Amino acid sequence: MTEPLLDIKDLYVQFEVYGGRLEVLDGVNFRVGTGEKIGLVGETGCGKTTTMKAILRILPEPPAVIPRGEITFKGRDVLKMNSAELSKVRGRGISMIFQDPTAALNPVFTIGQQFEPVIRYSSPQNRRLSRREIREKAIVSLQEVALADPERLLDSYPLQLSGGMRQRVCIGMALATHPELLIADEPGTSLDVTIQDQVLRLLRELVEEKHTSVILITHTLGVVRETADRVYVMYAGNMVEVAPTPKLFANPLHPYTQGLMQAVPKLTGGGVAHGIPGRIPDYLSPPSGCRFHTRCPHVMDICRREKPPFFSVDGGHQVACFLYDKSPEARRDEAVAA
């Protein structure tokens, strides 16, 4: 495999709070290849957004602390950059689309006014452009996201647009800088099903056309299945499983992924599964060993003591669970137990 575009190695993020430290990210490993579409799935509070904010270095520090880890974007460590270098990465290198387009756009400025700085500071040449040239570029960006009548849109305020249109404006803005990596944080969650379908279709087409890499964060498994090439499953600050999309959906390995898949109500009927018992652990004193052991139906002794590393199962399918440990020591333990 060639050098990945983004490579996160053993990333830890903690938050200083009254009463201790929240150990949120606990050794996250994550990589995105050039032109790859990655899905990141997990429950609310599992650290998806924290990971992404760490990549862009937009976590408030303090209270956030990054004691260990490496975030390499195009061969350079984001964690070691100064603010001038960071501002080159943000926007030009990595863009982000947020969950709620209403909150992401400023209500007191027109779309055009919000577009201007995005385009102006996206590259050194653009700084010297006139207002009219910038406006023309903005119009092109809005046309790309299939918005009709971009001229009028640029003079509208966000509240004059519908939710789907606002989200498309955000996508247009994020892509106007021609980023190499696009982070889409639940881009369809605040939209209706038919509109979400439109927005995701548009996003897929655009990134394929421009060969942009994408990280799609969501807690809706179905959305990932339709969009991503490879999926990471996250639980309580750990990556627990990664696999090419068809493999993950055909054969989920980690007990957490299996529970998650079963919990999704099916269109074909068959009732609603009970879900996963228990809840996401408290980050002030997370469980020892595997963080999922408190809710796992297959918990073993070793799960309470040791944190499972990634075990390769086949062709890019990796899972952090001792059930899949096929090392000689593990086999011997099994034999002893038998």
Next chain:
Amino acid sequence: MSTEILTVDGLKKHFVIGYEGTINRRPIKVKAVDGINFGLQEGETFGLVGESGSGKSTIAYITVGMYQPTEGKMYFRGEDLFAGNLERPLPLRKEIQIVFQDPGSSLNPRRTIRQILELPLRIHRPKEDPLHEVMRLLDMVELPIEYMHKYPQMLSGGEKQIIAIARALATNPSLIILDEPTSALDVSVQGKVINLLLRLQRELGLTYLFITHDLSLMRNVASRVGIMYLGKICEVAEASQFFQDPQHPYTRMLLSSIPVVSEEEEAAKPEKIESTGEIPSPVNVPAGCSFHTRCPHVMDICKHVDPVMVDTSPGHMARCHLFEQPAELIAPFFVEHGDAVAQT
């Protein structure tokens, strides 16, 4: 033969959001609910599905009496819920309860669970021992009894919603309105809440009006489904039939847009209809059929005449010009536009 517990007849709710014109001031109206008919059978789960702004929640709020309808009637076991514009009498209020979408804001953060659950008890069942009843309610929803001393923020999202369900049960209602009860929860928790609701329904013989935008969930809980679009119902059917054979073009678009997790489900979806266009604003509902701006089968008549509900098969109704409409509704249109249109 089961009986109808709730009958909705020509229900309308228009909100005045401003005025236009200086001399002839006319109100600007949002037609949140615009002429809706349906009935709930005793003991069933009727699912009401629709996109945001389609008027689902407005129906819920009218049913519990938070709003007065602009027009139309609503009957609970034959009794008019809005008789004489009076405040709803207590015995009737006790029968219809609601669980809101966001348990974080529907529970008072300054009250303990015990206080939250005691309030409806004191109002509706003053003769009973509230403490004993609180314990019984917590037991019914499978939460530890110690929880009554906790405050809402000490509970997880799922537990909060379970408390909201217990509060709705406190009055011994026969109809509970579930307004997106799990859309604020994670899938792993959703199952627990849904199964609790289904068990309670079996044990207590409850009727649910289940409002959601999640069709996959609806498939698994509802016995009948109604689809709403811009303040009107466009299709009503038995759940199993509805998912096998959707009739209305909007319903088919909706069903084909759902992201699913397996191949079997993909096969169960109707043929893909690419969703286009924006949902029109409810202030400015298109003339004729309100879906005509996005409909792949749009005809001339759709832009002028609003269709009515017709039976497409027993127990399955749709509101679309693709199905034969009553002659008196469409005749004036063809007279006006000549026969040329009729042929197209």
